[in-house]
Amino acid sequence: MREVLNTPLFGIALSIVAFKIGIWANKKLKNPLANPLIIAMALIVILLLVFDIPLDSYEKGSSIISLFLAPVTAVLALSIYRQRALLKDSLLPVMMGTFAGALASLFSIKWTCGLLGLDSVVLSSLMSKSVTTPIAIALTEQFGGIPALTVASTVISGALGNLLAPVLAKMFFISDPVAHGVGIGSCSHALGTSKALEIGEVEGAMSSIAISLSGIFTVLLAPLFFL
Incomplete structure (x- = not known):
């Protein structure tokens, strides 16, 4: 059994099976809260804990899946290209909306950390939670944060965006598809964008496009919060 756990196929197979179960549950329950991604993550965590499987055994396979994160993010350029005419007409609102989103994210983390009395290491680890993982980790390392904490906060932000995007749009009466898309990408990066692609093209x-702009604005603005 241990020999099976020590192969990359274990992590890959577990991830695929858990996600398939999540999709099945989502179709059966027909509830937006039954998110396949959230269900898959919960199943994997429970399985590892119940059977006392070392995290390193799972990561041998999951790290291979993670290699596809950057290429998949780059493929999102295809959807941007298809909407290039609309983007050209809405370029200024998109840029200003993404800038406001990045600024709001940085301010909220700075304020919350100060309110809770958290130290600068935690602040450095959380500042980039709303941008895509590669950029978030690079910023964390630059400011002396904890990469593991950054990854966790980034995943939580993305998962919440994926889960709550349709609900929040209804709650705040957001009907414009451009505004809805910019809001999702600005706060929940690729995980949220996967939900945005389901909502509409x-x-x-x-x-x-908000993922890229949010990353740029965060890189430029984040150092100002450590002055």
Whole structure:
């Protein structure tokens, strides 16, 4: 049994099976809260804990899946290209909306850490939670944060965006697809964008461009919060 756990196939197979179960549950329950991604993560965590499987055994396979994160993010450029005419007409609102989103994210983390009395290491680890993982980790390492904490906060932000994007749009009466897409991409990066692509092609394209712009604005603005 241990020999099976020590192969990369274990982590890959477990991830695929857990996600398939999540998709099945989502179709059966027909509830937006039954998110396949959330269900898959919960199943994997429970399985590892119940059977006392070392995290290193799972990561041998999951790390291979993680290699596809950057290429998949780059493929989002296709949806942007298809909506290039709309993007050209809405370029200024998209840029200003993404800038406001990045600024709001940084301010909220700075304020919350100060309110809770958290130290600068935690602040450095959480500042980039709303941008895509490669950029978030690079910023954390630059400011002396904890990469593991950054990854955890980034995953939580993305998962919440994926889960709550449709609900929040209804709650705040957001009907414009451009605004909806920019909001999703600005706060929940690729995980949220996967939901935006399900909602509509325009939302997916705007969320995709917001990922890139949010990363750029966060890189430029984050150092100002450590002065």
